[in-house]
Amino acid sequence: MKENGMFDKTAPSRTDVRTEKRTFGRRRGRFKRNAGLFGLSLPGVLYLLVFAYVPMFGIVIAFKNYRYDKGILGSEWIGLKNFEFLFASDNAWRITRNTVLYNLSFIVIGTAVGLALAILMSRLGRHWVKVHQTVLFLPYFVSWVVAGYIALAFLDNSAGFLNRALESVGLPGRNWYFEKAPWPYVLVVAHEWKSIGFGTLIYFAGIMGINQDYYEAARIDGATGFQMARKITIPLLMPLVTIMLILSVGNMFRGDFGLHYFVPNDSSFAIPTTDIIDTYVFRALRELGDFGMSSAAGFYQSTVGFVLVLLANYAVRKFNEDNALF
Amino acid sequence: MNSNPTETRVVNLIFILLSLLMLAPFALVVIISLTGEADLIQNGYRFVPDRLVFTAYEYIFKVPSIIVRSYGVTAAVTVIGTVSGLLVTAMIAYAISRPDYGYRRVTSFYVFFTMLFSGGLIPYYILMTQYLHLKDTIWAMILPGMLSAWNVMVLKGFLAKIPMEIIESAKMDGAGEWRIFFTVVIPLSTPALATMGLLIAFWHWNDWLNALLFIDSQKLVPLQLLLVRMLSSMEVITQNLDKFGIGGLDVSKFPTMSVRMAMVVLAAGPMMVVFPFFQRYFVQGLTVGSLKG
Amino acid sequence: MRTRKTTTMKWMAAAAAAMLLATGCSQNDNSNAPAASPSAGSAGSPSASGSPSASGGASQTGAELPPVDLTWYYGTSQQQPGQQDVEDAVNQYLKEHTDLNVTLHLKPVDFGSYDQKMNVAISSGEPMDIVWTTASWLLKYNENVKKGAFLALDDLLPKYAPQTFTEMMPERFWENVKADTDGKIYAIPSYQVAATAFGYVFQKRFVDKYNFDITTVKKPEDLEPFLETLKKNEPGVIPFAFQPGNNGPTDSDLKNASGITYEASDPYQSLVREETPQYKAYLDLMHDWYKKGYIYSDLATVKDFNQLTAQGNIAVMTDVTFKPGGEASYPPKNGGNEVVRQRITEPTFTGVTTSMNAISITSKNPERALMLLERVNTDKELYGLLSYGIEGKHYTLTSDGLYQPVDGSTYAPSIDWVFGNQFNGLVRPGQPADVFEQTKKLNEEAEIPVLNDFxxxxxxxxxxxxxxxxxxxxxxxxxETGTVDPAVQLPKFLSALKKAGIDKITEEQNKQLAAWATKNGKQ
Structure with missing residues (x-):
């Protein structure tokens, strides 16, 4: 990997950093060296301090019986009580399994399809790229509530297009909303439908950043399009793919509420195969509306995601340090 | 990239088929918005209605000031939010993409941590209203989306491709980090920046939660909130009609399905015009190739 | 690596410090809010309070009240373009006709976002004065009382809203408003329908055609012959459908009040509804009807029931409230078909808490907010302005004095029951002229369940x-829609309920019931 090699040469050697003594003067020297870049990062750092880190103290709500009149600190500390409802019934296993499996399939399918489409798209003329990119992105603007209506138009038992089509070729229609089996497929299709423009765009932008010379050289050697994709494009996109993967791993315990709630039309029959942590929390707390308990669910999702990311990042570091996230 | 014509034709065909598939559900939305309510009740959703009517759009534009103002709010939020957000995102993403930056790892971690953990809505709301006093101002919609950890991390991935030699040589010429960023890095990264700009713009265009939470004034309601109100209120109302006092509520006066779909079309439409603007910057291989010479 | 680690730690420490700082600030802020509670308020000195509305706007003899701004958050069906005009008119009216010295800021939030927006705002301690709340629907009353969102009004009501407290509705109805946790009153109900019955709604054309005597229907089973006839003779018509969840009672002996299911013969024993033989029998009946095709086959997944009724081909539906004059509301949403109704339960008092207005714990002027609500509940003109807008501009009165919104009215939210006593409002066309008298009579004559005050x-x-x-x-x-076989699914349902801890809830209910019964000498 030429590019990475290039970085290695210019990166400060690790021993430099390690031997740096923790003395004030040295440290000031280090800061001086980095002052310019630190300055560039400062607006973002401050922004996150104010908008992300300061409100983060609210995590304590997850451990409290939060009362509005007593305030966040004044409310009674109740330990892990708010977390119990997540594990109270035999739903715990089901929602965890569903959340993880859906995320895994979204990650695998989304990455594969996104990469494939981006590579194919890079072989089109600019005019067509514009047209297809725009079309692929259209569904991004359709909210899940509306996507739920559309799904109903296709899958409705009596009036849906799918059943009408089946009947017209002599096959019996099925009441899709009364079954649990079809929903994993429907949700994956719906998810890809809505997000594929997004994934394709990211990887397409990655391809745009690849040096043309590589392709020229390969073409002179008589490489086919497929070979070039396999030997040049995909390896050079790996850093980007890795980042996207690690970012997805962090959200492994989180799901898209709208997709899992509105697309199956909140059908009771679909719950066994569509219920994820986020929809369970919604259904369980619809009556109570308890912020302590919903914060607890969020904290649980974050913590698991955090551990997974640390593991993933560690693994990537072992393998190739430059692709690691931090 | 030049390739042989048959291959291009095959690839094009694949995309045309795919685009049609992607388009079909959206086309249905457009068609429902143009179908009369009586037709919808009698025949359900169809791709080919008996006839096309524009009553849904007429209904929305009956009081044009509301929707026109919403377009204005959304456009202002999107433009200001995208320009400022892209700048801040690019600055921090660039800093942590530089392998020689001493605080690279700690800053990356600092940024990434915010993607996973958040304090939830309550402390956020307290911050926005009681400390920053942003309630009922346009900034309550602009500031929240300025920087996201996800965007920074992805943009960092793109910017890491800029060869250090270029930066080193600029340094030799005596340029400071800020000058390098604005005169070397930005021009070199237009495809990446355009992509990120597009994503930030789309985020702002689609965001309604911040408006829902912080905006009371009818003058500052963005387009997506109008849509969300229409969609969510209908469900809440129809499931609770028994609670509506002595006379109940005449639901037949409420936005019909075609009006709701017309709102979807009106809310998504303008972004399709914005898309080509960003696409101008998706230029193949500019980053490295142009510098070798 | 050491260095880096310590640097990271440093960062964390800095962030933690920042958090502590922020927490400290907000703590101060939060503890300040309750301090600004009624006792500290200077506005409502008893001499000035009196009863401003009693004299119908005549000037007071006491000292003039200092000017205050009040906010009123409430749910609305749809944002009204004429909202500002109405707010201006209301403030004009308050200035000219009352001594409240209040500038009112109306904050309507559409029903769809009310819960989300208000939950966050209230739990963040946002300053607000009057907040609309409901028993079981949006911004739930008891849940919010439990979390300390509202101000207890027991001492303030007689002082600042005396007429509302004593004259608006029978005093015993206030029992119903008392909070589950501490038995205090935290809101003023909008007095309206307070008793409900359950029954069926029949399309008149089919009743006439098949000469069906609807008065023979006393229990769900009695519908069967009619449904059978419809199924046989009316293809394309759905014999029976209802909004999922609105099944009605499963058996007339199985009562439900104050969240407790009990046998009429033994009210102090809480039951798990799903475990009763009555529930099982009802599910069997529904499943039998479903198999015979009487119940709409896709009912279990219907979310927007109005879309289904709009086609006008459902022959029998349920009515879970049985409001007087309710027949009039059906034709517009039912394809224009007229209906007749038959109830199968006696009207039962179900409470006045459907729609209420509470005072926020963060209000700086709770006395004045109460005085305003008193005025709204007693002054028909002010109530009319809020509910219907400006006469002539937003609505007109028909020759019989009925409410008629003007064509394309910019203010017609149809939410008079949100603001206050609906009996001060206007009758709508189609309703019987004496609808208010009928409703009041219904409320007062309805049977009050034994457990009403529990x-x-x-x-x-x-x-x-x-x-x-x-x-x-x-x-x-x-x-409950009969879609699945209770022989298979009910045992699964019961086992899931057990695992979720239903027995613990029942046990606690019985404990509290016993204590309550002893205390009130009921057992």
């Missing part, structure tokens, strides 16, 4: 309540 405090059982809610959301509708 309040179940479930704050120690949040885990179980949450888990049980999720289980019911999954199992109840397929069973």
């Amino acid at each position: 309040h179940f405090d479930d704050s120690s059982l949040k885990t179980e309540v949450a888990a049980v809610s999720a289980v019911r959301a999954e199992y109840a509708i397929p069973l």
Whole structure:
């Protein structure tokens, strides 16, 4: 990997950093060296301090019986009580399994399809790229509530297009909303439908950043399009793919509420195969509306995601340090 | 990239088929918005209605000031939010993409941590209203989306491709980090920046939660909130009609399905015009190739 | 690596410090809010309070009240373009006709976002004065009382809203407003329909055609012959359908009040509804009807029932409130078909808490807010302005004095029951002229359940309540619409309920019931 090699040469050697003594003067020297870049990062750092880190103290709500009149600190500390409802019934296993499996399939399918489409798209003329990119992105603007209506138009038992089509070729229609089996497929299709423009765009932008010379050289050697994709494009996109993967791993315990709630039309029959942590929390707390308990669910999702990311990042570091996230 | 014509034709065909598939559900939305309510009740959703009517759009534009103002709010939020957000995102993403930056790892971690953990809505709301006093101002919609950890991390991935030699040589010429960023890095990264700009713009265009939470004034309601109100209120109302006092509520006066779909079309439409603007910057291989010479 | 680690730690420490700082600030802020509570308020000195509305706007003899701004958050069906005009008119009226010295800021939030927006705002301690709340629908009253969102009004009501407190509705109805947790009053109800009955709605054309005597229907089973006839003779017509969840009672002996299910013969024994033989029998009946095709086949997944009724081909539906004059509301949403109704339960007092207005704990002027609500509940003109807008501009009165919104009215939210006493409002066309008298009579004559004054405090059982809610959301509708076979699904439902901890809830209910019964000398 030429590019990475290039970085290695210019990166400060690790021993430099390690031997740096923790003395004030040295440290000031280090800061001086980095002052310019630190300055560039400062607006973002401050922004996150104010908008992300300061409100983060609210995590304590997850451990409290939060009362509005007593305030966040004044409310009674109740330990892990708010977390119990997540594990109270035999739903715990089901929602965890569903959340993880859906995320895994979204990650695998989304990455594969996104990469494939981006590579194919890079072989089109600019005019067509514009047209297809725009079309692929259209569904991004359709909210899940509306996507739920559309799904109903296709899958409705009596009036849906799918059943009408089946009947017209002599096959019996099925009441899709009364079954649990079809929903994993429907949700994956719906998810890809809505997000594929997004994934394709990211990887397409990655391809745009690849040096043309590589392709020229390969073409002179008589490489086919497929070979070039396999030997040049995909390896050079790996850093980007890795980042996207690690970012997805962090959200492994989180799901898209709208997709899992509105697309199956909140059908009771679909719950066994569509219920994820986020929809369970919604259904369980619809009556109570308890912020302590919903914060607890969020904290649980974050913590698991955090551990997974640390593991993933560690693994990537072992393998190739430059692709690691931090 | 030049390739042989048959291959291009095959690839094009694949995309045309795919685009049609992607388009079909959206086309249905457009068609429902143009179908009369009586037709919808009698025949359900169809791709080919008996006839096309524009009553849904007429209904929305009956009081044009509301929707026109919403377009204005959304456009202002999107433009200001995208320009400022892209700048801040690019600055921090660039800093942590530089392998020689001493605080690279700690800053990356600092940024990434915010993607996973958040304090939830309550402390956020307290911050926005009681400390920053942003309630009922346009900034309550602009500031929240300025920087996201996800965007920074992805943009960092793109910017890491800029060869250090270029930066080193600029340094030799005596340029400071800020000058390098604005005169070397930005021009070199237009495809990446355009992509990120597009994503930030789309985020702002689609965001309604911040408006829902912080905006009371009818003058500052963005387009997506109008849509969300229409969609969510209908469900809440129809499931609770028994609670509506002595006379109940005449639901037949409420936005019909075609009006709701017309709102979807009106809310998504303008972004399709914005898309080509960003696409101008998706230029193949500019980053490295142009510098070798 | 050492260095880096310590640097990271440093960063964390800095962030933690920042958090502590922020927490400290907000703590101060939060503890300040309750301090600005009624006792500290200077505005409502008793001499000035009196009863401003009693004299119908005549000037007061006491000292003039200092000017205050009040905010009123409430749910609305749809944002009204004429909102500002109405707010201006209301303030003009308040200035000219009252001594309240109040500038009112109306904050209507559409029903769809009311819960989300208000939950966050209230739990963040946002300053507000009047807040609309409901028993079981949006911004739930008891849940918010439990979390300390509202101000207890017991001492303030007689002083600042005396007429509302004593004259608006029978005094015993206030029992119903008392909070589950501590038995205090935290809101003023908008007095309206307070008793409900359950019954069926029949399309008149079919009743006439088949000469069906609807008065023979006394229990669900009695519908069967009619449904059978419809199924046989009316292809394309749905014999029976209802909004999923609105099944009505499963058996006339199985009562439900104050969140407790009990046998009429033994009100002090809480039952799990799903475990009763009556529930099982009802599900069997529904499933039998479903198999015979009487019930709309896709009912279990219908979310927008109005879309289904709009086609006008449902022959029999349920009516869970049985409001007087309710027939008039059906034709517009029912394809224009007229209906007749038959109730199968006696009207029961179900409470005045459907729609209420509370005073926020963050209000700086709770006295004045109450005085305003008193005025709204007693002054027909002010109430009319809020509910219907400006006469001539937003609505007109027909020759019989009925409410008629003008064509394309910019203010017609149809939410008079949100603001206050609906009996001060206007009758709408189609309603019987004496609808208010009928409703009042219904309210006062309705049977009051034995457990009406009992309040179940479930704050120690949040885990179980949450888990049980999720289980019911999954199992109840397929069973209650007859879609699935109770022989198979009911045992699964019951086992899931047990795992979710339903027995713990029942046990606690029985404990509290016993204590309550002893205390009130009922047993």
